[in-house]
């Protein structure tokens with residue numbers, strides 16, 4: 001099995017990811033400090049997220065996996081064989097074997113910005129599906145992605161599990177859905193996971209777990225800034241906060257200053273007042289109508305929707 005790879009991350013002479021530095025410096029200069037959530041996923045962050053998926057409070061992974069396990073025959077029926085499965089933000093791809101095993105694909109193209117993680121996961125998956133061409137692409141999928149030439153002539157199935165779409169504000173989510181349609185082509189389908197609105201307590205617990213793994217995941221962003229961008233953020237003076245924003249139907253993660261702080265990042269100075277936060281993630285929760293609106297605005301027509309037995313999470317199949 002051939003594993004091809006294309007690197008699309010833009011690094012400067014010192015190996016610093018230019019987009020990361022630009023996002024952090026711009027975000028820390030805002031009145032409400034904010035860093036885009038995708039920077040949570042370096043190799044350490046991706047590993048911490050995998051740990052989160054095994055927490056008792058974090059229901060989305062189990063709920064989505066339940067749907068994938070239960071509905072294989074319907075996927076095979078509605079999707080058909082021979083498609084190149086393009087997974088956006090594949091991480092360690094734990095759910096992928098369930099889908100690939102059900103639909104008899106022509107190739108698998110995992111896209112992720114965490115390179116080491118991507119390579120390890122692609123190699124493992126390739127071993128479990130001998131004969132399936134696997135073409136990992138190290139790329140930021142929020143930009144237009146050039147797919148490997150080997151899959152150019154295959155119809156595509158986009159796979160976007162985990163409710164990662166929920167990490168984007170609607171405007172950005174629509175842009176992403178449109179660029180996915182561009183990347184995948186007019187014959188493509190999309191299987192997308194979306195988390196559902198539910199009780200505030202259940203949601204808060206899922207994003208502020210008792211063992212503090214989500215706190216470590218959040219704090220890792222500050223550690224990453226210190227490590228990669230020559231930062232002096234006093235990480236032990238930041239506290240993990242998870243808040244439900246009812247207006248926007250989303251969980252927000254913040255890093256809150258426990259006291260007045262001043263620190264440097266990439267040679268620039270920043271201050272935080274006690275109680276001030278850096279907004280590090282949105283995780284939007286959906287209702288059926290908001291899901292359909294979002295998909296349609298992004299150029300995708302919903303075909304079929306599945307939910308888990310406890311109605312916590314949904315998977316939607318849509319067509320271009």
Ligand code: AVJ
Nearest residue numbers: 052162163164167207214283
């Ligand atoms: C997999 C990115 C969708 O928003 O639930 C988990 C990330 N953040 N705990 C989510 C996450 C905090 C997760 N996504």
